[in-house]
Amino acid sequence: MTSSVLSACAFDCPDSCGLVATVEGGRLLGLRGREDHPYTRGFLCPKGSRWVRDLAAPDRLTVPLWRDGAGFRPLSWEEALDRLVRGVESALAHSGHLGVLWATGSGNLLLGNGILDRFPEALGGCTRVRGSLCGGEGGAALKESYALRAHLPPETVLASRRILLWGRNVAVTNPHFVPLLVEARRRGALVGSLDVRTTPTGRFAHRTWTVRPGSDGALARYLARRAFEARGFPDAPGEGGETFLAALRSLGEPEARGATGMGGEDLEDLARFVLDEGPLSLWAGWAVQRSLQGGETLRCLDALVFLLGSQGVPGGGLGFSADDEAAFPADLGRLPGTRPRWIPRPAPGPALLEADPPVEAALFLRANPLSQAQDAGALGRFLETCPFSACFDWRLSVTARACRLVLPVSPFPEQPGDFVLSYWHDLLQRTNPLVPSPVPSERELLLRLGARLGLADPFTEAFGEMERRILATPGLEPLGEGIWRFPHPREHQGPFRFPHLTEAVPAPEGPPGLPWRLVTPHRFGSVNGNDLAQARLRTGRLAAWVGPAALVSRGWKEGDEVVLSARGARLEALLALDPVLPEGVVVVESGVEGLNALIPPALTDRGNNRLSDAWVQVERG
Template sequence: MTALRSVCPFDCPDACGLLVQVEDGRAVKVRGDPEHPYSQGTLCPKMNGYERSVGSPDRLLHPLVRTGAKGEGRFRRASWEEAIQLVAARWKDLAREHGSEAILPYSYAGTMGVVQRNAGHAFFHRLGASRLDRTICSPAKGAGWSQVMGATAGPDPDEVLDSDLVVLWGIHAVATNLHFVQRVKEARRRGARVLLVEVWPSETAAVADRTILVRPGSDGALALGLVHVLAREGLADEAFLAAEAVGWPELRARALAEYPPEAVSRLTGLAPAEIEELARALARARAPFLRVGSGLSRYANGAMTVRCIVSLAAVLGAFGRKGGGCFADASSSQALDLSPVTREDLLPRPTRVVNMNQLGAALAELRDPPIRSMMVYAANPAAVAPDQNAVLAGLAREDLFLVVHERFMTDTARFADVVLPATYSLEHADLYRSYGQYCLQRAQPVVPPPGEAKANWEVFRLLAAAMGFEEPVFRMTEDALIDAVLERLSPSWRAGLDLERLAAGRAVTLRPPAGPRWRTRSGKIELRNDALAEPLPRHLPTHEERGLPLRLVTAPAIHTLNSTFMERPELRERNGGMSLRLSPAEASARGLADGAAVVAWNGLGEATFALRVTPGLPDGIAVAEGVWWLAHAPGARNVNALTAQRLTDAAGGSTFYDNRVDVRGA
């Protein structure tokens, strides 16, 4: 039995190192790599047992061509040659009749490797297809950070080990950032106090000394209320602000005038005394460390909310203290030039951009030309895209030629005209970075693909050949592309990097480059940013909907990741089924008992859940954890039947957390 190194490929900030035990060409056990600098040998509940996903008997093994109605899931087996020629012929006809923009790629983070994730970009640029704005996760968080910090790299997450006050703000870290939780526990063991600011008491509350529950979408108001108290009581780090920031006098004046504790109390639901107490605790801390999650950025005010929290960290002077700071995401993307993979230079002309959060509207409403074909890879929009009813109606169009590259017969694959079998990360080569830490790791395939499954890049090479594309990039291997990316590794990030270790498949740590402390236009932290329509941070309202009493919180699940891992029955069981949490008072007011089948509904649709009456849950919210395949849902829809296609205040992000519902018995 041989143990080979690999990397967790999924959409998680940890990007853990793996050791894969291989026997007779099969992965029989996956465990954590104890030599990985960040994950240090442990894995989350999802990746423990990854070999069961890779070796699942439900894997797609051969190309398929539809024989039944759209969505029915009836197909016949085809050869790769037939499938590729069918797709290429159809796309040539569509491009000739309607123009290439009638074709739309749809992909996201089903794999986070820089080659396989971006494998379709060069092909669709060369084709002149419509482009996809890939903003379904948390671009508003990045926008909020950059509006204050510019291109300043996020701190090393290990800084938290030297903090004496850790604030987990809007993050269910036990579900989404487990290895940071380990560091928080170590900081707590060393004497740090841990606070959780959230809208509901998730399992992450067990890590904290105290949980502070705010109303959904009010986090920015809380941050500005804390700035008010710091300014009013002389607790701001004036020396740091004078030396390192611009705009403090103006922000100070706004916070004092507009965000007193009484006003912030009405917005957040916290008592004025609680706001004042929290501000004083932050000011007393030697090195406060704020870890900002993504959920709070998925409201109409998401970017502004993050901007307010980052500004609070600056007012505390947290950035200037060992163990202190504000961590939204790592900035390792700055190190890698992906142009050898993405090849935007192949675009014959600028083509239209379709926001992936508005897929339902795009399939129904776009003209000149309408979307007549889609290719979906590394994504499952039928399950994960907002406004599920609109998305399913679009996918069911008989005039939509749908190609899906997948590992399983997902909700999206059931609507396909052609299904192509895909590989897992253990079966192809790639290069992985992280958005939660600074490791870089190269991985080679450790087991062969089952059946006729092919990697993303291999599929697009086949399609390019069938379309007659002759550019040399389409003849490159994955390893050649990885080499091209590494050759362009920014010299400022390359310093001290052990390239031999990287080539051997071991994780290496990128170090953010030396240089200007703050990579902004002014060279300082920009509490005032004159390039923006709103130069100063302020609280913005969320999407205000009338008539429905409950805020829907679409929380992450611990045992699955969006719709990934739903192929494993033991993980579905551990998640407890597709459930909806209500407080005892909200359940009682509707005559609903724990365990009952209930329907959550709004103007977009409805979905059936099992009710979990949850003591300690605030009134006025309903919490749905995870994104379930329809095949495993108790009704005909999942939670995204209830989420809107509306966008955030900047960067075109999703507003999954910004919807209202009511609940009735099924």
């Protein structure tokens, strides 16, 4: 007999689809979107629907694996747990709790993941990772604009007159946003897309502009200056406006054209689009803030929207990301008296190589840093010498292949009940296991490990307390079975705070010997650099997109073999043509094994990633 199970997608994706599973005899027969989901409205993207295949895929891990000189061999669960315990105990004996690395990521966004952090806390704190591989820099920066920042729901576009997608390729990264944009267009809104390359979103927009990578800050400053010259200060409280405008005086049209590579007509067309009838809603993408001055750039865009009078009005505002941890009681992830050592999540390799006391047992959960982190080569060198490493995963990722022990754990569709809060819309959803799992969940496996280490159960009571406190959140509005509207702030509080700008925007030029700017956009169907295909060694060549000037000036043609190199790392690819790319720019989609070894470990001042600040050499293969 078939039955239906309601749940939600917990992938690291802004849309957080509602799910309806068709189950029979413990098998997942089908998966579709929830028709009553207020945002996704019955549509389920390919990333979610593929679980029907992936849960039963031959590449899925079902037994523990141990890597020795001959490769991986299967272990019994008893032997695997014995090896895990010995590895952790040895690290604790030699280096104390700092000798154990607890490296987590965003393999899923279940709120209960925060409670699992009680495990390293119970050991004393351990060596941990922090900092963002995603939108942390922009999110932290935008919080500085107001005493309390309001959430901008995606439905805002329905009241917008103009919609500017700034580096946000929604057709790939926010597919459920597209129907709202279609309805906004039907109501008369104009949609503009600004990006560094050709995108499907650009083909959907009324207007499309292409800019040189790394020039967002200069362009944001220029447009903010034009907005003030056209309109002055809006009738809304603000602080620091005069100082902000003084920093813009040196950036006129010639400087903006030089930085962005835009022609005069295109630059003026963009300015007219921004300055014309409002309200304007501006939706910034993640790549915009993944740079040294990325947070400042988002603050400048925020100031532009304020100067246009579009902050805090229906149909106006700057949209970037919502706090997907706002519903989680943060104190439940901590224990008193612990002293963790923190290293950067965006680039852990160099810190691990230099750690004192050294890390002797590395544990990776929901994380694939060899695919995602900057300077991935340094992390690879650390794993080659680390006495013990274990990866908890449901498939053999790049990181899992580099670890000594691989422990299969259930992916989120099989995990115990939990919650997920979108970082895009305002819906909190309950997740439920769709089918029984053939392997333990992370929670179950850590409980077994803790028991063997002599630790009391740190999880069970905390999970119950998490549920009680989440469901008691003031203002939580039930919308359907397992769906609530979360009470994000609805209005900005306090005056708008203009950003304090640095003296000048650095010219987008690379270091000596690395003349090509490397752009690594999101790949359709991937999830934060993860794909089941990583269970197999990559075959075939990648595509490296360049512009026509690069082909003509070097006598290259599409399909030629090239090598991208930097920092002692190499990546082979086949040339492809993107007609809008300027000279000196190469595009390779993210999530590719070996790609992030080309990217240096530099971080923002807040300790977040700088994936957009990468330069390489490109030569014929």
